[in-house]
Amino acid sequence: MNIGELILVAIESIKSNKLRSFLTTLGIVIGIAAVIAVVGIGQGGRAMLMQEMEKFGTNMFGIWVNYRDGESFRLDDLQINDITVIKENVPQVKYLAPASYGQMQLRGSKGHKSVQVIGTTADYAQVRNLETVWGRFIRDDDAAVGRRVIVLDERTALKLFGPGNPVGKKVMLMSNSAVVVGVIKSDSSMLGFNSQQIAYLPWSFLSRLNGWEVIHELQGSASSKEEVEAAMNLSKKILERRHHAPNHYYAYSLEQEMESANKVTGIMTLIIGCIAGISLLVGGIGVMNIMLVSVTERTREIGIRMALGARRKDILVQFIIESIVLCLLGGFIGIILGYGGALLVARLAKWPPLVSGWTVLLAVGFSVAVGLFFGIYPANKASKMDPIEALRRD
Amino acid sequence: MIKINNLSKTYSTGAFTVPALKGITLDIAPGEFVAITGASGSGKSTMMNLLGLLDRPSEGSYLLDGMDVSNLNDDDYARLRNRKIGFVFQAFNLLPRLTALKNVELSMLYAGTKHEERRKRAVEVLTLLGLEDRLHHFPNELSGGQNQRVAIARALINNPAIILADEPTGALDSQTGLEIMSIFQELNRQGTTIVLVTHELNIARHSRRILRMADGLIINDEEIARPLDAHNEIQALREKGGRA
Numbered sequence: 203m204n205i206g207e208l209i210l211v212a213i214e215s216i217k218s219n220k221l222r223s224f225l226t227t228l229g230i231v232i233g234i235a236a237v238i239a240v241v242g243i244g245q246g247g248r249a250m251l252m253q254e255m256e257k258f259g260t261n262m263f264g265i266w267v268n269y270r271d272g273e274s275f276r277l278d279d280l281q282i283n284d285i286t287v288i289k290e291n292v293p294q295v296k297y298l299a300p301a302s303y304g305q306m307q308l309r310g311s312k313g314h315k316s317v318q319v320i321g322t323t324a325d326y327a328q329v330r331n332l333e334t335v336w337g338r339f340i341r342d343d344d345a346a347v348g349r350r351v352i353v354l355d356e357r358t359a360l361k362l363f364g365p366g367n368p369v370g371k372k373v374m375l376m377s378n379s380a381v382v383v384g385v386i387k388s389d390s391s392m393l394g395f396n397s398q399q400i401a402y403l404p405w406s407f408l409s410r411l412n413g414w415e416v417i418h419e420l421q422g423s424a425s426s427k428e429e430v431e432a433a434m435n436l437s438k439k440i441l442e443r444r445h446h447a448p449n450h451y452y453a454y455s456l457e458q459e460m461e462s463a464n465k466v467t468g469i470m471t472l473i474i475g476c477i478a479g480i481s482l483l484v485g486g487i488g489v490m491n492i493m494l495v496s497v498t499e500r501t502r503e504i505g506i507r508m509a510l511g512a513r514r515k516d517i518l519v520q521f522i523i524e525s526i527v528l529c530l531l532g533g534f535i536g537i538i539l540g541y542g543g544a545l546l547v548a549r550l551a552k553w554p555p556l557v558s559g560w561t562v563l564l565a566v567g568f569s570v571a572v573g574l575f576f577g578i579y580p581a582n583k584a585s586k587m588d589p590i591e592a593l594r595r596d
Numbered sequence: 597m598i599k600i601n602n603l604s605k606t607y608s609t610g611a612f613t614v615p616a617l618k619g620i621t622l623d624i625a626p627g628e629f630v631a632i633t634g635a636s637g638s639g640k641s642t643m644m645n646l647l648g649l650l651d652r653p654s655e656g657s658y659l660l661d662g663m664d665v666s667n668l669n670d671d672d673y674a675r676l677r678n679r680k681i682g683f684v685f686q687a688f689n690l691l692p693r694l695t696a697l698k699n700v701e702l703s704m705l706y707a708g709t710k711h712e713e714r715r716k717r718a719v720e721v722l723t724l725l726g727l728e729d730r731l732h733h734f735p736n737e738l739s740g741g742q743n744q745r746v747a748i749a750r751a752l753i754n755n756p757a758i759i760l761a762d763e764p765t766g767a768l769d770s771q772t773g774l775e776i777m778s779i780f781q782e783l784n785r786q787g788t789t790i791v792l793v794t795h796e797l798n799i800a801r802h803s804r805r806i807l808r809m810a811d812g813l814i815i816n817d818e819e820i821a822r823p824l825d826a827h828n829e830i831q832a833l834r835e836k837g838g839r840a
Contacts (some may be wrong), residue, residue: 207705214693214694218693503691505689506689506690508674508677509650509677509689510678510702510750511674511677511678511706511707511754512674513670513671513706514671514674515671516674516706589650590651593650593689
């Protein structure tokens with residue numbers, strides 16, 4: 203008896219008990235749906251995260267004070283000279299920019315808005331992959347000459363001046379004025395890095411406005427992905443040496459952030475994977491239970507088949523196939539439900555659903571494995587029956 | 597066809613051993629129509645199970661179709677049951693979820709016959725038994741006589757060496773029983789070897805040889821010079837019914 207015939211026999215028998223078969227596979231359905239949904243959502247989320255981070259360039263790194271280890275920030279911890287020294291001594295560092303953060307009320311011809319201002323240099327645009335819509339970003343000579351210029355992001359520009367090119371117009375900040383030299387593209391990023399409205403000033407100009415010099419953070423990019431590690435570590439060393447402050451600085455890279463993000467999603471996947479595993483186990487036991495009932499109910503059928511020439515192996519395979527088909531059925535329903543779930547979450551979270559062929563294959567594999575594992579015992583019991591006894595049974 | 601020498605079967609249940617067959621020697625030639633009769637407990641069921649390769653003898657030898665089958669394994673037994681033996685049971689033993697056609701195909705399925713061939717032969721044999729318009733009916737849609745004919749078709753389908761019929765008329769009314777016996781007689785006339793197990797003497801007398809069993813032994817082995825003819829009996833019944 204070939205496998206095709208056996209599968210048909212199995213389907214016949216499952217069809218003759220539709221409700222029972224459906225209830226039996228429910229555990230498998232839930233288990234597989236959970237696996238597919240979780241993996242799908244996880245993979246989609248991860249892909250989204252990667253995509254977002256790629257936008258910044260994966261070569262990016264940053265250095266600030268090591269708050270994690272309880273160090274506290276002093277105004278002179280990061281100085282503009284540090285940048286010069288690092289750039290001269292660390293060839294792996296391609297761009298390095300200071301970032302001095304503040305909040306300011308900006309006033310234009312059409313309106314006003316309180317935005318985050320970042321005092322920085324020309325390199326910042328390279329580090330953060332900023333795109334200019336109009337005009338230009340801050341240039342190195344702005345700082346040198348002490349120009350009072352400002353770069354707005356699109357949304358801030360719209361708020362202050364209405365639609366159109368605002369380059370050359372005047373912005374009032376506190377009691378000072380600055381000329382708009384450029385507008386950069388607002389990024390509607392998922393991760394919220396750039397979602398705030400931002401204005402960029404030359405670092406020296408911001409220092410003058412504030413009345414003190416401060417750099418909160420250095421942001422740089424390495425010349426290649428492989429050199430990020432070296433770039434940030436060497437930069438950190440130089441800072442420690444120049445400020446005689448070992449362990450005072452903390453360097454991070456997007457690579458690291460991605461890894462820790464992956465770790466978090468990995469743990470979540472593991473937890474829900476365990477739940478799915480338990481569900482599959484419970485489902486499998488349900489399948490075994492029903493198969494045992496089925497074997498008992500069909501004792502006479504087994505006897506008849508044996509009398510007609512079924513070998514013990516034929517009976518064994520018949521019931522194992524039935525168990526596998528039952529689980530596969532649950533698996534397929536689970537895949538559809540799980541995919542639907544992943545699609546729904548992806549739609550809500552606005553990221554691409556990603557249920558890979560591998561995941562589906564894995565789910566199918568799991569179904570078959572559960573069916574096989576929990577089908578063996580009942581099938582074995584069926585195949586061990588004495589044909590005379592079996593024929594006598596009602 | 598069948599050559600049995602000093603065959604015995606003992607069942608042991610815990611401390612007790614119950615002898616069911618106590619050394620039977622028997623020859624059945626090709627083309628014979630043998631009835632085994634006896635009261636319940638006489639050993640005829642055990643005899644049937646041993647002949648049908650559903651059970652193994654405790655002692656003695658059994659040659660089926662020239663082959664010694666006393667010491668074969670389960671798989672060989674299954675294969676021999678499939679190829680050499682056609683069972684007809686009292687309770688028909690059709691699979692309720694399969695149509696007449698599928699039930700008949702079942703034996704061929706285990707013989708590994710190809711699908712088209714199976715279909716063709718099953719239709720042929722069912723037609724031979726007058727069931728050509730019942731191919732796609734399920735057992736619960738057929739009468740007892742029709743079901744038994746499906747079962748006979750199933751038994752015949754692999755061209756077995758012998759047909760083993762265990763009380764084949766036991767679940768049928770007397771006229772339907774006669775119809776079944778008439779089929780067996782016709783098959784036997786065409787050369788099929790038939791072993792019939794029954795406790796009804798009237799049924800046994802349709803065969804050409806009656807073995808009477810008691811206490812695990814054959815106590816009487818009798819050639820029937822003039823067996824009853826089921827076909828004539830049915831005619832007679834019809835006439836009587838007509839007159840009344």
